[in-house]
Amino acid sequence: NAGVMQNPRHLVRRRGQEARLRCSPMKGHSHVYWYRQLPEEGLKFMVYLQKENIIDESGMPKERFSAEFPKEGPSILRIQQVVRGDSAAYFCASSPTGANSPLHFGNGTRLTVT
C-alpha cells in the first residue's frame, strides 16, 4: 500500500526555467494539498485540490504558480519562470475526506533554483 509519492525528490532549475512537481496521492484519497516549506519556517499552505477541481488556492502566488489534479494521473504543481526565491521544499499531502482529516505526506521535492 504505497504512500504519497512525490517526484522528483530533488530538482535543480536555472532562473527562468519551468519546474514541474508531481504528486500521486495514496490509493483511495481524492483530496490533495500542496505546501511549501522554507528553512526555519513551518509549512505554508498553497493549494487544495480534488479530482479535476481547485477547491482553495488562497495560499498560492497569483503569478507563475499553477496546480492541477486531473481525472487520471498525478497532481502537478507547476512553477513558471522560476526565481531564486522559489527554492524550497514542496510537500504534497493527501487525505480521504478533506477538511481537517489527518494528512498523509509525501517525502517532498526539494527545488533549487540556480
Add this chain to the structure above:
Amino acid sequence: AQSVTQPDIHITVSEGASLELRCNYSYGATPYLFWYVQSPGQGLQLLLKYFSGDTLVQGIKGFEAEFKRSQSSFNLRKPSVHWSDAAEYFCAVGAGNNDMRFGAGTRLTVKP
C-alpha cells in the same frame, strides 16, 4: 483565521529525560489539533490528533498531548525520550475549512 505558535525553535534533552513541546493556537471555536513529526529529508508523519472528547490524547511512539481550552494550548509530551525521537515537530490546527495551519516547528535534539 486560525494560527499556531510554537514558542521553542530548538530544544535539547538528554536521552531518558521527559519532554514537553509547547503549542498555542488562536481560533474562536473548538479547533482540530494535530502533532506531526518530520525526520530529515522526509515528509511529515502524524503523531496524534484531537477532534473532541477526552482532552488527553495518546499517539504513536509513546507520545501524548493535552488540549487545554483555557490556555489555548495543545502541548506534546513524552515521559522518556529516545535518541530516535530527534526530529522536527510541528503542531497544526484546522478549523473546519481546508486550510490547516502549521506552526514553525520545534527541532528536538537528544543528547546521549
